[in-house]
Amino acid sequence: MVENNELRKAGLKVTLPRVKILQMLDNSEHRHMSAEDVYKALMEAGEDVGLATVYRVLTQFEAAGLVVRHNFDGGHAVFELTDGGHHDHMVCVDTGEVIEFMDAEIERRQKEIVREHGFELVDHNLVLYVRKKM
Numbered sequence: 760m761v762e763n764n765e766l767r768k769a770g771l772k773v774t775l776p777r778v779k780i781l782q783m784l785d786n787s788e789h790r791h792m793s794a795e796d797v798y799k800a801l802m803e804a805g806e807d808v809g810l811a812t813v814y815r816v817l818t819q820f821e822a823a824g825l826v827v828r829h830n831f832d833g834g835h836a837v838f839e840l841t842d843g844g845h846h847d848h849m850v851c852v853d854t855g856e857v858i859e860f861m862d863a864e865i866e867r868r869q870k871e872i873v874r875e876h877g878f879e880l881v882d883h884n885l886v887l888y889v890r891k892k893m
């Protein structure tokens with residue numbers, strides 16, 4: 760199974776909860792899920808994995824570099840698989856929905872601004888807090 764290989768490559772032993780949670784992240788239509796989201800989705804799929812286990816496994820995944828954790832303002836931490844490549848996020852302040860975007864112009868300007876300050880860009884994390892237009 761794909762998930763077993765992914766776990767081994769990340770240096771993690773293959774256990775049932777780890778496989779189930781990784782499968783959930785791989786197959787979900789939502790790329791950004793809180794521990795509660797994962798827990799609920801597993802329950803709905805009839806999988807018996809406790810919330811404490813979900814937290815622990817997600818933290819292990821994070822340490823192993825399989826997922827990144829985002830601590831967006833005003834919500835639970837959400838996790839996403841690290842296979843997506845660089846992108847930035849918008850978070851809806853009403854629903855908590857997370858939208859991904861990538862803008863070459865913004866990327867370029869950020870590097871320029873950093874350079875103007877005498878630095879080079881190591882990493883960045885841009886989050887726009889948004890609301891649906893009425």
Ligand SMILES: [Zn+2]
Nearest residue numbers: 839846848859
């Ligand atoms: Zn993302």
